[in-house]
Amino acid sequence: MMKTFTGLTALVLAGAVATTTLAQDDAAIKAAVDARQAHMSLFAFNIGLLGGMAKGEIDYDADAASAAAGNLAALARVDQSRYWPQGSSTLDLDAEQTAALPDIWDEGSDIGAKAMALVESTTAMEAAAGNGLDALRGAIGAVGSSCGDCHKAYRQPNN
Amino acid sequence: MYKALRYIVILALIGVGVFWVVTRPAQVDAAQVAQLSTDAARGETVFWAAGCAACHAAPGAEDEERRVLSGGMAFPSPFGTFHAPNISPDPDHGIGGWSVADLASAMLHGTAPDGAHYYPAFPYASYARATLDDVGDLHAYLMTLPASDTPSRPHDVGFPFNIRRSLGGWKWLFAHDDWIVPVTGETLERGRYLVEALGHCGECHTPRNALGGLDYGRWLQGAPSPDGKGRVPAITPDKLDWSERDIAAYLSTGFTPEYDVAGGHMTEVVKNLAHLPEDDLSAIAAYLKAVPPGS
Structure with missing residues (x-):
């Protein structure tokens, strides 16, 4: 009797631990997804100023452009390894939660090279943004294309 | 009875004749393009506007590699998988041997130099509206690009879509050069x-x-x-x-x-x-x- 009780307790406890671990995993995954999506918003926010200037919707200001471009280059260099845990792709989560395709984690994934391309294009933008509107406009296409190349390969289309 | 059979044969012959005429590949002849300017600098604008590199550059090509039109990109469709061919100036594997008229026949009529119909994965139903001047300029520009000896990959298309002659009927129905x-x-x-x-x-x-x-x-x-x-x-x-x-x-x-x-x-x-x-x-x-x- 006593033995059975101990056994049951152990089972229940083990179950509770397992559930807690799962819940912790879910929370950790959600936190990582939130973090990477927030990071994307920061890119968009800073590109928004440069894009607005390139379009002529915002008056060109060398200091503001430099600051935004500096932010972009810094954002591109942020270590993102903890943003992308295993189990956080479109295979694991709902479409509303993530658009991150499982190919990101596949062997042969070139996401590192894609990230480097973003570092290069945003570094070039950082150097160009304060040197006049034409220089800014000359650099923005490469930033867009490094964003687009990665999204084309690794983001689920939203339609 | 004999009379009826004769009518059927005549009708069938007319059918074959109509099919033959409708599906006959159209071509541009040399005389139509003899007077064209062929300005490679203007041709570069045509090249980017027409998006040649989007399909004919090697898959994954970046930056300057996008001017090497070695082909190879695959286009799955309900009719089969098409593979973009090599259109670099290589004389054997590309289009180095093509005249301006050859390029014009391909782009405006979807017809190869040997008279075969191209599949409409190649967007000649749109290019049909292009001017001969632009084709001449584009030809000049394409010939300045690096040659590649990558062989073109054959399309992977099953019956009945592999009967190229029938594409003449497709063109007759769906391809025209009127503005939309x-x-x-x-x-x-x-x-x-x-x-x-x-x-x-x-x-x-x-x-x-x-x-x-x-x-x-x-x-x-x-x-x-x-x-x-x-x-x-x-x-x-x-x-x-x-x-x-x-x-x-x-x-x-x-x-x-x-x-x-x-x-x-x-x-x-x-x-x-x-x-x-x-x-x-x-x-x-x-x-x-x-x-x-x-x-």
Whole structure:
């Protein structure tokens, strides 16, 4: 009797631990997804100023452009390894939660090279943004294309 | 009885004759292109506007590699998988031996130098509206690009679509060089030329019928993606409600008004259009605002 009780307790406890671990995993995954999506918003926010200037919707200001471009280059260099845990792709989560395709984690994934391309294009933008509107406009296409190349390969289309 | 049989034979012969005439490949002859200017610098603009590199560069090619038109990209479709051929100036594996008339026959009529019909994965149903001058300039530019000796890969197309002669019927039904949207004025006409002819936007943004012909009545109203994954969005003015300035900026940078970016094959399109002068991008934007809204 006593033995059975101990056994049951152990089972229940083990179950509770397992559930807690799962819940912790879910929370950790959600936190990582939130973090990477927030990071994307920061890119968009800073590109928004440069894009607005390139379009002529915002008056060109060398200091503001430099600051935004500096932010972009810094954002591109942020270590993102903890943003992308295993189990956080479109295979694991709902479409509303993530658009991150499982190919990101596949062997042969070139996401590192894609990230480097973003570092290069945003570094070039950082150097160009304060040197006049034409220089800014000359650099923005490469930033867009490094964003687009990665999204084309690794983001689920939203339609 | 004998008489009836005779009628059937005659009707069948007429049928064969009509099929033969309808499916006969059209070509441009040398005399039509003899007087053309062939300016490679102007041809480069045609090259980017027509998006040649988006399909004919090697898969994954970046930057300067996009000018090496070695082919190899695969295009899955309901009719089979098409492989973009080598169109670099290599004389054996590319189009180094092609005359201006050969290129014009290919682009305007979808006809190979040996008289075979091309599959409409090659967007000659749009290029048919291009001017001979632009084809001449493009030919001059293509011949300045690096040669590649990568062999072209044959298409993977099953019966009955592998009978090339029947493509003549497809062309007769679905390919023509009339303008689709009536517009007037220099900017709108330039925009229309870029969208309906060189840019071949309708090839993906317009739905197709069961035989793969473009449904001109639903021009640019969005369509299933040809590879079966997702949809190509509608870009009629009721759906694409961005300002003309936003559209032009998107076409040169890939950034949407919210600073998200182009995805899918549009990423390649933006890389080409980014080479066009601003006036051309504005003209495309102006034209898109003049397209009839979706039904």
